[in-house]
Amino acid sequence: MPELPEVETIVRGLKQTLPGRRILAVRLGKTDFIDDPVQLGELLPGCRIESVTRHGKFIAFALAPTAPAANSDAPVHLFVHLGMTGQLTVRLAADSAPPHTHVRFALDDGRELRYTDIRRFGRIQLVADSEVGAFRDRLGEDPLEISEAEFARRLGARHARVKALLLDQRTLRGIGNIYSDESLWRARIHPARRADLLTRDQLRTLRNAVRSVLQTAIRLRGSSISDYVDAEGNPGSFQLRHRAYQREGKPCARCKAQIRRTIVAGRSSYFCPVCQPPPRAQKRARQRNRGKKRRG
DNA sequence: AGCTCTTCCTGAAAGC
DNA sequence: TGCTTTCAGGAAGAGC
Numbered sequence: 437m438p439e440l441p442e443v444e445t446i447v448r449g450l451k452q453t454l455p456g457r458r459i460l461a462v463r464l465g466k467t468d469f470i471d472d473p474v475q476l477g478e479l480l481p482g483c484r485i486e487s488v489t490r491h492g493k494f495i496a497f498a499l500a501p502t503a504p505a506a507n508s509d510a511p512v513h514l515f516v517h518l519g520m521t522g523q524l525t526v527r528l529a530a531d532s533a534p535p536h537t538h539v540r541f542a543l544d545d546g547r548e549l550r551y552t553d554i555r556r557f558g559r560i561q562l563v564a565d566s567e568v569g570a571f572r573d574r575l576g577e578d579p580l581e582i583s584e585a586e587f588a589r590r591l592g593a594r595h596a597r598v599k600a601l602l603l604d605q606r607t608l609r610g611i612g613n614i615y616s617d618e619s620l621w622r623a624r625i626h627p628a629r630r631a632d633l634l635t636r637d638q639l640r641t642l643r644n645a646v647r648s649v650l651q652t653a654i655r656l657r658g659s660s661i662s663d664y665v666d667a668e669g670n671p672g673s674f675q676l677r678h679r680a681y682q683r684e685g686k687p688c689a690r691c692k693a694q695i696r697r698t699i700v701a702g703r704s705s706y707f708c709p710v711c712q713p714p715p716r717a718q719k720r721a722r723q724r725n726r727g728k729k730r731r732g
Numbered sequence: 733a734g735c736t737c738t739t740c741c742t743g744a745a746a747g748c
Numbered sequence: 749t750g751c752t753t754t755c756a757g758g759a760a761g762a763g764c
Contacts, residue, residue: 437757468740493758520757521742536742555741557758596734605759612758662744662756702736703757 438518439493440579440610441653441674442664446524447490449667450549453526454485458502458544465538469519469553471561479512479562480541486511492575492609493517495524496568511565519557521663525550554663575609579646582608587643591631598634598642599627600701611646614659614681617706619646621680626712627705628698633715652677680706 438446459480467473483499490496497514516524527533529548533540539551539560551560563571577586590608591601601607602616611619620627623645625638634642658664658672661682665671679689684697688708696709 439758517758519741519759553741554743555757557741559759594733600734603758613756704755 437520437612437614437661438522438658438664439612439615440490440650441615441656442658442666442672443490443493443495443518443610444654445657445666445672446518447488447495450488450495450524450526452667453547454488454497454543454549456484458482458484459499459541460544461542463540463542465536466556467538469556469558469560470539471559475562476514476539476560480514483512490610491515491572492578492605493612494575513563513565513568515559515561515563515571516551517559519553519555519559521555522551522553522558523663523665523669525552525665525667525669527669575605576607577609579608579610580650582643584640584643588636588639591642592634592636592639594631596631597628597700598625598631599703599705601631602646603701603703608646610650613703613705614661614678615646615649615653617680618649618678620712621706621708622649624711626707626714627700629715680708682706 459482462477462480464473464477470476480499482502484502486498486500488495488497495516498511499514500511516522518524526547526549529542529546533550534552536554537550537552538556541549543549551558576590591598594601599616599620602611602619603613617627619642623638623642625634625642653659653674656672656674656677657666657670659674659678660671661675680695683695683706686695687693688695688711691708691710693708693710695706698705698707
């Protein structure tokens with residue numbers, strides 16, 4: 437599943453070769469995950485790719501029309517979200533494309549940018565220049581850039597479970613199921629703990645854990661669990677460093693207790709029952725509160 | 733406010 | 749062996 441480190445790796449790869457290239461043609465397969473496929477096909481041919489950037493898990497292409505024949509002279513941004521199984525690769529146009537390749541952007545150097553997505557949980561949309569700000573504002577802070585104080589402010593007052601907040605793209609942008617579990621394991625915090633009941637120390641530790649996990653994962657070019665590959669089609673290797681995610685029954689790397697799996701925020705959540713004690717005190721507090729409500 | 737459930741989709745793995 | 753069922757999950761929306 438592409439999360440921040442995977443998307444960052446892909447973007448770094450695309451930045452090497454795409455800026456300055458012109459899109460000659462667009463070929464579409466299935467289009468049910470594209471906001472406006474007709475507009476995509478009409479607007480993009482003739483556009484030059486100005487830049488490639490990452491916003492959370494989104495990949496943004498800034499496009500500028502070049503030919504006078506272009507259908508519009510307004511710059512536009514193409515936002516791509518890879519969902520679960522999306523891949524963006526640059527290949528020679530003559531090379532055969534894998535199954536489930538649904539979008540092919542022919543480039544002016546004989547190659548093409550391809551979007552492949554088995555499950556089509558990804559999204560592709562065009563965003564007008566004037567709306568890019570609003571689009572980005574819907575996302576929270578980048579977890580690699582957020583300050584300690586801002587991290588504590590964003591999470592520390594919330595009653596929600598800490599894992600739900602890590603996954604919420606409006607709180608922090610870019611973290612998914614793998615890196616939330618890996619960060620919580622490193623910070624020794626149970627995923628179901630309420631964020632507002634964490635200590636200052638725990639919030640600081642968690643922020644640092646998130647940073648170091650993401651930075652290491654970027655260095656190792658992401659985690660390849662099932663479908664992830666970078667822009668050149670190569671897998672990452674951070675999955676070899678996973679300490680919690682998908683390690684149910686395996687020994688904790690710190691204390692040798694068996695990693696357990698539970699459901700938090702509707703997602704499989706892996707944790708060490710010894711290093712990351714479940715929130716018993718919270719449970720008792722909730723039971724007391726329920727009692728009070730019934731009586732009151 | 734925050735939780736749970738549902739929907740989208742395919743393929744791998746488990747169950748029979 | 750071969751079919752059917754289950755599960756995985758990012759995000760959005762509904763309903764409680």
